[in-house]
Amino acid sequence: MKGFWPVRLGSIGLAIAAAFLIDQLSKGNDFTQRLVVLAALYVTLAVSLNLINGITGQFSMGHAAFYMVGAYTAAISTLFHPELAAKNPLLWLFGMIIFGMVTAGIAGLLVGVPSLRLRGDYLAIVTLGFGEIVRIVANNVKFDTKGGSYGFSVDVHVTAVWLAWLFAFSAIAICRNLLSTARGLTFLAVREDETASLAMGVNVTQTKVTAFVIGAALAGGAGAILAHFEGFASSNMFTMDVSFIIVTMVVLGGTGSITGAVVAAVLLFFVPEKMRDLPDMPIGGITAFFILTGLAVAALRYVSQHYHGAASRKAMIYSGVVIGSVIVAAILGAALNAIPAVKLVPLVEGAKLRLVVFAVTLIVLMLLRPQGIFGKSEFSWDWFRRLGKKQEVATS
Amino acid sequence: MSLLQLKEATIRFGGLTAVNAVSFEIQPGQLFGLIGPNGAGKTTCFNLITGVYKPTSGDILFEGQPIAGTPPNKIASRGICRTFQNIRLFKSMSVLENVVTAGFLRHKTSLLSSLLYTPAVIKETKELEAEAMQLLKAVRLDHVAHVCSADLSYGMQRRLEIARAMATQPKLLLLDEPAAGMNPQEKQDLNGMVRNIREQFGLTVLLIEHDMRFVMSLCEQIVVLDHGQEIAQGGPDEIRNDPKVIAAYLGEPA
Numbered sequence: 001m002k003g004f005w006p007v008r009l010g011s012i013g014l015a016i017a018a019a020f021l022i023d024q025l026s027k028g029n030d031f032t033q034r035l036v037v038l039a040a041l042y043v044t045l046a047v048s049l050n051l052i053n054g055i056t057g058q059f060s061m062g063h064a065a066f067y068m069v070g071a072y073t074a075a076i077s078t079l080f081h082p083e084l085a086a087k088n089p090l091l092w093l094f095g096m097i098i099f100g101m102v103t104a105g106i107a108g109l110l111v112g113v114p115s116l117r118l119r120g121d122y123l124a125i126v127t128l129g130f131g132e133i134v135r136i137v138a139n140n141v142k143f144d145t146k147g148g149s150y151g152f153s154v155d156v157h158v159t160a161v162w163l164a165w166l167f168a169f170s171a172i173a174i175c176r177n178l179l180s181t182a183r184g185l186t187f188l189a190v191r192e193d194e195t196a197s198l199a200m201g202v203n204v205t206q207t208k209v210t211a212f213v214i215g216a217a218l219a220g221g222a223g224a225i226l227a228h229f230e231g232f233a234s235s236n237m238f239t240m241d242v243s244f245i246i247v248t249m250v251v252l253g254g255t256g257s258i259t260g261a262v263v264a265a266v267l268l269f270f271v272p273e274k275m276r277d278l279p280d281m282p283i284g285g286i287t288a289f290f291i292l293t294g295l296a297v298a299a300l301r302y303v304s305q306h307y308h309g310a311a312s313r314k315a316m317i318y319s320g321v322v323i324g325s326v327i328v329a330a331i332l333g334a335a336l337n338a339i340p341a342v343k344l345v346p347l348v349e350g351a352k353l354r355l356v357v358f359a360v361t362l363i364v365l366m367l368l369r370p371q372g373i374f375g376k377s378e379f380s381w382d383w384f385r386r387l388g389k390k391q392e393v394a395t396s
Numbered sequence: 397m398s399l400l401q402l403k404e405a406t407i408r409f410g411g412l413t414a415v416n417a418v419s420f421e422i423q424p425g426q427l428f429g430l431i432g433p434n435g436a437g438k439t440t441c442f443n444l445i446t447g448v449y450k451p452t453s454g455d456i457l458f459e460g461q462p463i464a465g466t467p468p469n470k471i472a473s474r475g476i477c478r479t480f481q482n483i484r485l486f487k488s489m490s491v492l493e494n495v496v497t498a499g500f501l502r503h504k505t506s507l508l509s510s511l512l513y514t515p516a517v518i519k520e521t522k523e524l525e526a527e528a529m530q531l532l533k534a535v536r537l538d539h540v541a542h543v544c545s546a547d548l549s550y551g552m553q554r555r556l557e558i559a560r561a562m563a564t565q566p567k568l569l570l571l572d573e574p575a576a577g578m579n580p581q582e583k584q585d586l587n588g589m590v591r592n593i594r595e596q597f598g599l600t601v602l603l604i605e606h607d608m609r610f611v612m613s614l615c616e617q618i619v620v621l622d623h624g625q626e627i628a629q630g631g632p633d634e635i636r637n638d639p640k641v642i643a644a645y646l647g648e649p650a
Contacts, residue, residue, distance in 0.1 A: 004515050177513035182500040182524050184510065185489065189497045192486035199446060199480075201472030201501030201564055210507065256488075376488055 015169040016162075023162035033161055037229050039269045040164035041222045044171045046249040046265035047258060048218035051175050053247070054256035055184075056211035057191025058116060059124040062131030063246045066216040068238035069107045070100030070223025072138055075152040075233040079143065085156040089228075093158045096224040097167065104220020105213045107134075112212035116205065131243050139235040151234020158228040167225060171218045175258050179378075187211055191256070252365060254372030259379040264372070272358050278350030284336030286348060292329035293360060296321055297367050304368075397460055399424045399600050400476075400568055405444055405454035405464075414440045416624040417454065422568070422617075427594065428602045429615030431635075433644055436621040438604045439481055442570055445602075446478050447471040458568070473501050478570035479557040481604070487546040491537055491556055494545050495528035496521070498563035531559045534593060551582050555589070562593065569593075571603040575610050583607065587614050608645075612636065620644065 026036040049063045074096040078085045085092040115126045142148045178184040189197040190207050197204050227233040249268050253260025299321045307314055336342055365373070398421040407415050415437040422428045430438050443449045445456060447468040456464045463471055477498075486494050505517045532538040535555040540548065545556060554574060561569055574590070575583045587610065594601055605611045611618065612632040620628040620635060622644040628635055635641055 004518070174511050178510055180513060180521070181505075181510045181517050182496050182503060182521050183505075183507065183517075185493050185497040186500050188489055188493075189486045192488060193484050195448075196480065196484040196486065197497075198448075198468040199472060199478055200498040200560065201469045201477075202497070203469050214511075 011173075015166065015173070019162040019165040019169065022165050023160075026161050033159065034229075035270070035273055037159075037161055037164045037225075039266055040161070040168040041226055042246070042249065042269045043168040043262050043265045044222040045219055045246045046253070046261040047168070047171045047175055048215040048222075049246050050250045050253070050256065050258060050261040051178075051187075051218075052211050052215040053250050054254075054261070055175070055179065055191065056187045056208055057256075058208055058211065059120060060127040060212070060215075061124045061243055061247055062111075062127035062129075062134075063215070063219055064238040064240070064242035065131040065134040066104040066107060066219035067223040067226070067242065068134060068138060068233075068235070069104040069216075070220030071227040071233040071238070072141070072152070072223075073100045073103040073220070074224035074227040075154045076141075076143075078154050078156050078228075079146060079152055082155060089156045089158045090160065090163075092156060093160065093163065093224070093228050096228065097221045100220040100224030101217040102220075104223065105217035107220075108213040108216025109209065112209045112216075116208040116212060128240070128243070131240060135235050135238055138238075149235065151232055151237075153232045154227045154230070156228060157231045160225075160229075164225050164229070167221055171221075172258060172262060174214070174218070176378075179258070188256075248362065252362065252372055254374035254376060256376045257372065257374040257378055259377075260372050260374035263374070271361075272354060275354040275357060276351055278353055278357070280347040280350050281353065282333075282337045282342070282347055283345045284339070284342045285333035286353070288329045288333035288336055290360070292325045292332065293364065296325035297364055299325075300368055398422060398457075399426075399459060400445070400602070401455075401457040402441075402445075403455040403457065405441070405451045405456055407440060407444060407449055408452045414624050415444065415451075415621075418619075418621065418624075418626045419454075420619045420626070420629060422600060422602060424567075424600055425594070425598070426600055426617055427590070427615045428600070429611045429618040430602060430604045430621065431606070431608075431611055431618060432621035432627075435623075436644075437624040438621055439572060440624075441621070442478060442572055442604065445471075445570065446476060469501070472564050472566075475565070475567035476570065477561040477564040477566035477568075479554075479561050479572055479574060481572040481576065483550075483553050483557060485545045485553060485556060485560070487544075489545060490542050491532065491545050491548065492525065492528055492541040494556060494560050495531055495563045496524045498560045499524040499527055499565075501564055528559075528563060531562050534562070534596065535559045535589060551578055554578070554586075558589075558593070562597065565597075566599065568600045568602060571601060571605075573604050573606065575605055575607055583610050586610075590614060 022036060026033045045063060045067060049060065052058050052060045077096060077099060078092075111127065111130050115123060115130070118126060139149050146152055178187070186197065186202045186207055189200070189202055190204050194204050245268065249264040250261055252268065253262070253264030300318060303314070303317055303321065307317065400422040402419050404417040404419055405415060406413065406417050418441060430441060432438055440449065444451050444464070447463070447466050447470070450465040455462055458474060458476060463474065466474070486497060489497070503520060505520050509517045529538055529541065532541055535558055537552060537556055537559060540552070545553065548556060558571065558574065571590070575586055578586065590601060591614070593599060603615070615632065618630065618632060618635045619626060620638070620641050627640045627644060628638045630638070
């Protein structure tokens with residue numbers, strides 16, 4: 001096919017260049033490096049869960065389990081073959097990523113085959129339970145004195161930011177490739193209507209299991225990278241919270257959108273980290289902030305449901321509401337802080353406020369945009385081409 | 397040899413016999429009608445043929461081979477495809493994507509090549525899209541190929557269902573109330589379209605319909621069901637004058 005190889009090699013080259021650029025930019029600071037690696041792993045996890053939850057429409061809540069299977073595979077393999085691992089750590093990590101993908105993929109198959117007959121909340125409960133079972137089993141895995149609830153130390157420590165990002169890019173590419181083909185459309189069809197998919201010759205069970213296994217395998221690869229980056233793997237790194245945060249990333253980005261999963265993973269990972277620097281604040285200001293957030297959300301929802309005029313006018317009203325609420329919040333905050341009794345209350349630590357603000361942000365987003373940031377759409381260059389053009393209208 | 401043969405096909409749901417010993421044969425190339433009052437068991441009959449249900453007793457032969465109990469997706473690849481009474485499109489997908497999805501059952505490329513997006517897969521996807529566009533032309537939906545299927549009008553959605561079923565390249569096409577909710581003009585269009593499709597693609601069509609004028613003008617052979625029983629079979633003229641059919645539709649004369 002003409003033009004295939006230039007495009008293919010070009011995009012692979014671009015991905016490698018981007019991965020190394022991120023590596024270079026994050027160099028020098030251990031803390032930044034750790035954040036950047038974890039961000040890559042969360043991108044991989046969100047994209048892989050999106051394949052299951054978003055694209056194929058099967059609500060899985062135990063993704064951390066597959067992440068853990070990958071990490072434990074790498075940790076235990078390293079424990080048994082330390083000299084082999086130490087010989088060439090990078091090559092070993094490559095091998096462990098693949099091995100982790102295989103074991104997590106098998107785990108995905110074992111869970112998927114019996115449980116994918118269930119739909120919706122039933123599947124969510126089963127996968128949630130599976131996640132806990134795996135964690136508790138791992139909590140009790142011991143070799144001599146190693147393991148158990150302390151986990152395993154992974155003595156072959158590899159800091160390869162570029163590899164983490166390259167793996168994330170590969171996960172994105174795999175999902176994107178799949179969706180560009182007719183086979184990918186059958187995954188969407190299963191999400192849309194199982195009965196109709198069957199009647200059109202789609203093997204629904206096989207499609208669901210395939211999505212589950214691919215998603216699990218990608219999470220397993222991320223787990224192997226994590227184990228070698230952190231230098232240890234223990235069961236308390238993979239609690240239910242991790243599964244929940246991955247689900248939140250997928251839902252917030254827009255269930256079914258790969259772009260959304262990537263953007264939400266980066267946002268949800270970095271925003272809480274950045275908010276550690278939040279300054280200490282007086283209670284009056286905080287109260288004013290929350291009251292006005294509530295009022296602004298109510299106003300924005302009202303406008304979006306009742307105003308049907310031109311889009312530009314609507315955007316102006318929206319920004320008016322937002323700017324207005326900020327101003328009113330500032331005035332109200334200052335007024336409340338001026339009350340003598342309020343002055344006596346000590347400042348609230350910014351670091352403690354962090355998670356509250358985070359939770360409120362999520363609630364606000366879900367109220368204003370329940371379909372997620374990107375809905376079901378993907379990033380495409382066509383957006384720029386289509387800017388300003390009218391939408392197509394269906395007529396018979 | 398007949399294309400499809402039902403031999404005393406029966407299905408019971410608990411105490412209810414929804415379809416009771418129904419037998420008929422469809423010859424290749426026929427336009428075959430299945431009619432009857434509401435609750436007569438017509439759609440259940442479709443569900444038996446397409447593998448949604450397994451008959452309690454009796455046989456269903458397609459091209460001489462028994463197909464009763466085969467899963468629906470296997471039956472689709474054998475060459476029987478259907479539309480649904482209550483439209484079941486893949487709503488969030490575009491018109492073209494709906495048709496391409498159905499064409500996928502003839503794929504030859506592997507999962508791995510899809511994940512790697514190899515030239516072979518790109519070629520296959522392009523071919524499926526080209527075929528899908530042909531089908532969309534046949535049902536006059538090519539101008540809305542990239543519109544989201546949920547945004548189509550009712551009549552267009554019905555036509556898209558036909559195009560999607562056609563994409564599996566069936567030998568036998570089952571249409572479940574294709575004219576439901578259409579106005580007389582749309583029904584006439586549909587009549588022409590079904591005939592066209594049969595000529596163009598050499599299909600056999602089995603259809604369920606309530607509109608008598610529509611069925612009588614389109615079908616060459618008709619089976620009438622009532623309360624799961626087959627009460628009459630024959631050409632349009634025989635059916636029109638059959639006292640049992642008149643009784644089933646209009647009630648017994650006083």
